[in-house]
Amino acid sequence: MATSTTSSVPVGSTGAGGGNTLRITGLNTGLDIDAMVKKMLIADQSKVDQAKQAQQLIKWKQEAYQSIITDVKDLQSTYFDITNSENYLMSSNSYNNMTATSSSESTVGAKASSNVTAGTYKILVSQLAKGATITGESKLEITTGEHIGDDVTDSTTLKELGITNTDGKVSFKVSYGSNGSTTSEKTINVNESSTIGELVNAIKNETEGAVTAKFDELTGKFSIQTTTTGLGSTLKIEDTNNALSNLKISESDKNVNKNGQDALVAIKEPGSDKYVTSTQSSNNFTVNGMSYTISDINSTVDITGSGIEVDANSTDSPVSISVTQDTSKVHDLISSFIDKYNNLVGEIQDKLNEKKDYDYKPLTDSQKEEMSDTDITNWEDKAKQGILRNDDNLQQLLNDLTSAFNTPVVDSSGKSISSFYFGSIGSNALGIDTSDDYSQGAKLSITDDQQFTDIITNHIDDIMKLFTTTSDSKDTTTKFNESGIFERINQIINNNVGVIGTTLNSGTLTKYANLQDDYSVTGGSGTGTLPDQIYQKQLLINTLTERMNADQTKYYNQFTQLEVAMEQLNAQQSTLSLYLG
Template sequence: MVDSSSISGGMFTSSTMRIGGLASGMDIDGMVNKIMTAQSIPLDKMKQKLQYLEWQRDDYRSMNTLLNDLKTTNFNMKLQGTFLTKKTASTDDSKVTATASSSAGNTTYTLKNVKLATSAYNKSDGSIVSDNTFDPTKSIWSQQGKLANTTGLWSTGTVNNESMSVSSDGISFNLAHGGITSINSTIDVNTSGVNQSYTVFTDESSFNNSTDANKVLVNQETGQLTFNQTIKKGSNITVPNYNYNYINFNITTYDDNGNQINPDPDSPFNFDANTSLNTILSKISSSNVGVNAFYDSTTKQVSITRTSTGDMNPISGTDTDGTEIKFNGSSFLTQTLMLNETNENGGVDASFNVNGLQSTRHSNTFTLGNVTFNLKETIPDTNSDAVTITVNNDTDAVYDQIKSFVDKYNDTIKKINDKIGETKYRDYPPLTDAQKDQMKDSEITAWTDKAKSGTLSNDSLLSGVLNQMRIDLYSSVSSVSDSDHNQLATIGITTSPNYLDNGKLELDETKLKQALAENPDAVMQLFTNTGTEDDYASQGIAKRLDTSINDVFKQIQQKAGSVGSTNASFLMGQSFDDLNEQISAMTDRLTDIENRYYKQFSAMEQAIQNANQQSMSLTNLLGQ
């Protein structure tokens, strides 16, 4: 739009000093503005053209968005699975449920003699604590005196010359480990090449009473170091050596095939002494060994359960006990937590009789014949108690998919038809900034709505794709196995008889569901057959539509680009660049013209001022 900013009354940027009509008494700025308003008409038209092209570009892109959405919906219609949806029915959902994939056959399954799979589990032999104030949320180090058995609780580690760099001034720092059992008598701090030794204290009272100039308090539980003076940024702290306690153990479980699960970085498990029991059990539960562990504050016992059901470690090879959760002799697990492998309740496989075949599975959920069964309750081995699962085509689900496609198609063509049918108001070009300054907001909105209307009126690209999509939908498909279902009309999808609907589809629910019930394969082929590239008649409707949408989508993109496209990459963008160059050149030209007018008026003002001075001098001489 026109830039109406001004300097010293001018419309265009200029460095020229401008003098108003001081000598002539004339409104120089007003005169120049009126002249430049007329001179700016070509520039206004360029900017209006640019604005209109931008609106048109945006409308093209919005149409491409519509087409792309339709393409996404149409994609489902290309898939055979869309038309082969199955539904299952159980005579007793409380005992057995099932779901079927699209490749499942229409059949019936009878289940009886069902026993559910269970998980292996173990628990502490008794209370693991000697003091009921034991808190599983606090560190094992702080609670060790409240445990019933601490034999073998700790593993011992040694660290030599642990070094840490000080990133900011402070007095408190942390060692890599807590649970400190012994530590070197001094800790060294090197600052700017100067080494200073600090006396180590593990008792706060002794630390406070000490008169040592350099001292450090070590919290044995957490491993925190607290110096009696600030350690500067850039210093290096060195701890010659210290010993610490930690908890170490391993758990072995087995996969569906009875193979030992390989340990991940958390197994063997290692925990600092300042870790709580709840944290340890949570880490066990989130590891890959496949167990869930928790501490019960009422019984003061730990429970550990396999997350998978079934007998996951049948006795075979060198394994003679069949235990599914093994503690590998870990003292922490077997003594502190009192978990005994011999107390395990082993997992049991699910067993069932299906259509006369007796079988087992590790899980209560399993798949047979592309049908997934979910066992919920035991079922006696009697025909009267048997549960029947029936698998059939899900006509309602397929109908919903087709209806969704029809609705999307109708919505798309309506919006495209509305756009190409918009009235083009040629007497309403885009407003210039100067025109907006003279109008109310409501007037600007009303004008702009009309100015934007009809940017794609009777557009050939959009009209062409609408025509082609109609042909794609209405033409018969020669590759369908049943000639009675070779076009949409034969399955209950027809065109609205009202020409004002512009090809809107109408769906006869009864007729479509009847076609789906009688010959679902033919309905599927009508949409999904790929045919051959050189034989249009053999291609299914979804294939045809996909090709037509892709073609026009690419053409619109070549013309109007997409969000983020550079102007040089699409045709309209090149017009934008050309217009912007013309606008820039015209703006420079108008600036020169405006400067020339001001220069001429300035010369006139100077001449008048000189004449006035001469007249005044002459008057003074005559008066004398």
């Protein structure tokens, strides 16, 4: 008689690979099949673990690269971002060591360039610059509708002012220009239902901001004016359907060119006992390196032209502007750059010199299961050491940075562009030098602070040439030699991490750390970036895992066959025993 064998074949998920497979647990043979299969898969598991460990090392290297890229970008955004005006090393404003202080900012503000003479400047303002303006001669009134007698506001409609036409449209022409001539003409089209505020917007929009309009609720008057100021600015309006009369524009102001007015000032510079007159088309102007912003009148001096010497009147209250030299701004800016730069260089140099302890490899999953979180963290910190040791890209970056400082800055004829040079030896040395300690990489130090300060004080133009000169050469080597030191640094940073505002770019470090080129099935079409290497290792892990799973299934099938055979043998023996009783 036959004996059932299904009782010894349970459904389970045991073994190295798991899964829902029909497996024999060794009831008939007495063998620990799961343990035996696991041992048989040691070679397969070892290959998978090794591939995962190799991939983990690449991922750690990627993380280390990304950390350095972040710090390089931090240096870049702090000192080479044009929008960061306080610290932008490429702007002449950053090297301006002259400070101007006005006795009355509400009347005249001033800013001194680096080449102005220190001392006290005095300025008289007898007239402000204005744009060409046409203003209604009287207050606007509501003449129709339910609001007759009410005050006019921006929300009052043109129809309520009595501006109506059979087609409901309102239009007039505005002509404007500069240098005393009319260069543009625009037709302003609105509807009688449009408000005064909408008319104001229409004038600005149609002329692209060259002409603006305003309704003054205090005076009740409507005005049109050019945004450009000065005697040369012109404005003319032409009434095409009687719209302007209801805006209280007088007949004498229609169809004629109106001009703006110039600012009239008189300036007394240090060392002079007379004021010299000047006619300016704008209220913001520069004279001999001093930039002035005038906002109010403080003089009755009769100014009839430019370049005339005059005396102040007894009733005048001139604004005094004190210009002093301040070397601390430039000194502190360059010093702060050196500190941040040295921190970055030190970080890279440490990574390049960090020794690797080969006793610490990435942990396998089975190893992590036997360790605490703290032990895992400590182990991995050790395993990450030396991940960037002697890295070619980072070493090249440091070499380029060192060369940026040590290579003389020359003009197109090969002559030094500045009277001073980067270094610490000689009377014309800047007093800043790179470290002569190889282990310090390209770190900088101010070797002679007094000499550096003296050069800032007396030769700021030479400092600017040495640091900020740009070159138009298309040849890479020539461009490098003809560029100032900070211009070189800026370009080196761009070449390694990309220009400001970009994340994924072709910069050497960024591309190597972040850009994956290989998406092929076999993993052989990339450019060797870290994401490519991670991807290729993942393909290998997938292949080895599939192979291990296949071996596991094969081994379990073999043991299953053995168990079934043993169970059949046991059944036959049991039957035979019954017969032989």
